[in-house]
Amino acid sequence: MAVTDEAIERIKEMIVSGALRPGERLPREADLAAQLGLSRSSLREAVRALSLMKVLDVRQGDGTYVTSLEPSLLLDALSFVVEVHHDTTVLEFFEVRRLLEPHAVAMAALRMDEPQIAELRAHLEKVGPDSSAEDLVANDLEFHRAIADASGNSVLCSLLDNLSGPTMRGRIWRGLTQDGAWGRTHAEHLAILDAIADRQPDVARGWATVHVAGVEQWLRRSLLQP
Numbered sequence: 001m002a003v004t005d006e007a008i009e010r011i012k013e014m015i016v017s018g019a020l021r022p023g024e025r026l027p028r029e030a031d032l033a034a035q036l037g038l039s040r041s042s043l044r045e046a047v048r049a050l051s052l053m054k055v056l057d058v059r060q061g062d063g064t065y066v067t068s069l070e071p072s073l074l075l076d077a078l079s080f081v082v083e084v085h086h087d088t089t090v091l092e093f094f095e096v097r098r099l100l101e102p103h104a105v106a107m108a109a110l111r112m113d114e115p116q117i118a119e120l121r122a123h124l125e126k127v128g129p130d131s132s133a134e135d136l137v138a139n140d141l142e143f144h145r146a147i148a149d150a151s152g153n154s155v156l157c158s159l160l161d162n163l164s165g166p167t168m169r170g171r172i173w174r175g176l177t178q179d180g181a182w183g184r185t186h187a188e189h190l191a192i193l194d195a196i197a198d199r200q201p202d203v204a205r206g207w208a209t210v211h212v213a214g215v216e217q218w219l220r221r222s223l224l225q226p
Contacts (some may be wrong), residue, residue, distance in 0.1 A: 003042040055069070109196040185215075191207045
């Protein structure tokens with residue numbers, strides 16, 4: 001094992017064991033290096049790597065702290081991975097979304113309260129067929145994020161939020177608008193929300209599956225066509 005990798009593993013062990021807790025400051029570099037039996041340069045590289053992974057937060061002049069370790073923070077790197085892929089790999093991310101999102105929608109059908117449903121219905125009416133791609137992307141992101149959040153599962157919400165970022169949604173919405181498919185997409189959004197409002201998780205799950213699979217099919221055709 002490379003020395004830096006060993007340093008990362010040792011710090012990770014301290015966090016997993018509870019020796020270092022979320023929000024807690026790490027010992028001084030010299031003290032921690034001596035405690036772990038590592039060189040200061042190896043420790044420094046490990047801290048740098050863990051800060052990029054959002055596990056540690058290096059604060060100039062104040063020291064290094066363990067972050068909150070919230071799923072939304074640690075899974076943030078997934079969004080970058082999704083955004084930089086422009087080949088058929090994006091279809092694999094979309095397949096994962098198709099597996100996860102219907103379950104989040106079904107959970108939301110049991111947990112979303114009436115004011116949240118009314119607010120989301122009003123939110124959908126803020127855009128129309130003549131809206132810009134940017135407005136459609138923003139509206140779409142908030143619609144799906146609100147439902148995922150209402151599932152009550154923060155890990156599931158973070159995964160879904162990062163699986164289909166703004167760039168991917170922008171590409172999809174521009175294509176859908178050009179194909180004149182806004183009406184169908186909007187109708188599917190309303191069907192999902194109606195099923196949630198009627199407290200029908202199986203129906204909501206079904207509509208979500210149809211919706212995500214339809215977009216996936218459009219994306220697959222657009223990527224694979226000559």
